[in-house]
Every structure is written in structure tokens, then in C-alpha cells.
Amino acid sequence: MKALILAGGRGKRLKPITDYVPKPLVPIKNIPIIEWQIKYLKKFGVNEVIVCTGYKQDMIENYLNIKKINMKIRFSIEDSPLxxxxxxxxxxxxxxxxxxFVLNGDVITNIDLKQxxxxxxxxxxxxxxxxxGILETKDDKIIKFKEKKEISDIWMNAGxxxxxxxxxxxxxxxxxxxxxxxxDYAKKGKLYIEKFRNVKWYSIDSFKDIETCSSEIEKIIK
Known part of the structure; x- marks a missing residue:
């Protein structure tokens, strides 16, 4: 199988780091996001990755070439955002x-690609x-207070x-x-969903995301 990594964004929410390095090279436990993603894809039998780049693409390409990751990697370069x-x-x-497969360039997860x-x-x-925190209420009183990350049976796009x-x-x-x-495909009944419960999933959009993901990254991608 082959996979595309969408890695062309500017990562504005991670400024000022992304003024100097592209978001895919932002480190989590001293390893860039994109390297964690390639390890994840390799785990599920992906043997070739095409990295879609734009912003600071030369830095991404140089890093992956120098790193000599044991994976065939090609680049699709956007002269302007597509x-x-x-x-x-x-x-x-x-x-x-x-x-x-297609993977957003800021996602860290253990979702089962074979499934x-x-x-x-x-x-x-x-x-x-x-x-x-989620509040359960009755009339004007709070009857239960839940500190939980998942809201049951409301599904979001994992990227x-x-x-x-x-x-x-x-x-x-x-x-x-x-x-x-x-x-368009959804209206025509041509788009499908695969639901994953009890998985690890992070979208690295803030410094807090980096901090939280860093504490679990080695458990997520072994």
C-alpha cells in the first residue's frame, strides 16, 4: 500500500516555531511529527509514502533524505497552496x-489502517x-460532572x-x-465511515497538544 501525507500547511497556530521550521518537522520527544507518521505507516505495511509539501518543502526533503528512513519516499511539491x-x-x-491512504500531516494516532x-x-x-468538563443537567441543576475526552456516539473526522x-x-x-x-459523495451514498473507539489520537495544533502527545507517543507508535 501507498500513502500520501498532507504536509504543505504553514502551521500558523504553532508560531513562532513554524516561522523557522515547517510543521511536519516540529519535534515530539526530539523526533519530528513526520518521522513518527512514517513509523506508524510502516507498521501497517505501507511501503511507499508521497509527501505533499509546500511551505519550507526543502527542509522536509533534506531532513528525510539525510535521515535515510527505510521507506521509499517521494515528494509532490505545491508552488502555491492547492x-x-x-x-x-x-x-x-x-x-x-x-x-x-491519506494522512493529515499533523495527526499522531494508533488507528488500525488494516481495518x-x-x-x-x-x-x-x-x-x-x-x-x-461535561455537565449533565436537570432543570437548572447540575446532576453530574464528567471529566472525559470522548463524547459518545458523536463522530469526528480523524484526518x-x-x-x-x-x-x-x-x-x-x-x-x-x-x-x-x-x-458530494456523501449525498450519493458513495462515502463510508470506519468507527474507532478507545484509540489514541492527537492533532498537533498547539503547544499543549505537543506536551500531551509527548507523554504518550512511545506507547502510541512502538
Whole structure:
């Protein structure tokens, strides 16, 4: 199997770090996000990764070339931002397999890709996470206070997809797959969900995310 890593964003919420290095090279326990992701993909039998880059792409390419990771790595370079849909469409020209995985460039997880691959054009989903305490109320009284990260049976996009190559023709040259093709496919009954409970999942969008993920990263990706 092959996988695309969407790594072209500027990572504005991690400024000022991302003024100097691209988000995929932001370290978690002294190892860049993208290296953790490649280890994760390798664990599930992915043998080739195409990294979709834009912002500071030369730094990402130089790091992965110097690191000599035991994985075939190619690059799809965006001269200007194409959005997730445009990035997949451009990089997809390098893929000749029937299907492939897509991974957002800031996701750290242990979601089972083999399970995801059983459905075509599928989105990995996890129960909605919240950083806040949840209140159960009756009339104007609080009857229970829960400190929990997951809200049961409300599902969120985990930023990991298993896509058929045939989807490439429907993708925009510029624009996000989440705002274009996915809504259209959902209306037509052509988009599937694979639900994952009790998994580890982090989207690295803040310094707090880095801190929290650092405490568990070695358990998540072994």
C-alpha cells in the first residue's frame, strides 16, 4: 500500500516555531511529527509514502533524505497552496495502485489502517473529543460532572482516509476534499465511515497538544 501525507500547511497556530521550521518537522520527544507518521505507516505495511509539501518543502526533503528512513519516499511539491483536494489530485498521479491512504500531516494516532482499508472511499472517525468538563443537567441543576475526552456516539473526522484511485478525477485542482468531493459523495451514498473507539489520537495544533502527545507517543507508535 501507498500513502500520501498532507504536509504543505504553514502551521500558523504553532508560531513562532513554524516561522523557522515547517510543521511536519516540529519535534515530539526530539523526533519530528513526520518521522513518527512514517513509523506508524510502516507498521501497517505501507511501503511507499508521497509527501505533499509546500511551505519550507526543502527542509522536509533534506531532513528525510539525510535521515535515510527505510521507506521509499517521494515528494509532490505545491508552488502555491492547492488545498487538501488539489494536493491529493496532484500527488495521485504518482499512484498506480487501486487505492491508497491519506494522512493529515499533523495527526499522531494508533488507528488500525488494516481495518480502515476494508472499505472503499472511507473516513476514519473517532468519538468527538473535548478538553472541557461535561455537565449533565436537570432543570437548572447540575446532576453530574464528567471529566472525559470522548463524547459518545458523536463522530469526528480523524484526518485519515482510504481512497480509491478513481476518486482523483472528481477532485478539484484547488480546494479541500472535505468541502468538495466528500459532501458530494456523501449525498450519493458513495462515502463510508470506519468507527474507532478507545484509540489514541492527537492533532498537533498547539503547544499543549505537543506536551500531551509527548507523554504518550512511545506507547502510541512502538
Amino acid at each position: 488545498g487538501t483536494g488539489g494536493a491529493i489530485k496532484k500527488a495521485g498521479k504518482m499512484i498506480h495502485d487501486k487505492s491508497f 480502515l482499508s476494508k472499505k472503499q472511499n472511507s473516513i476514519a472517525s473517532i468519538e468527538l473529543q473535548t478538553k472541557f 485519515i482516509y482510504h481512497l480509491e484511485k478513481s476518486i482523483l478525477k472528481d477532485l478539484p485542482l484547488k480546494g479541500d476534499i472535505e468541502k468538495t468531493v466528500f459532501p
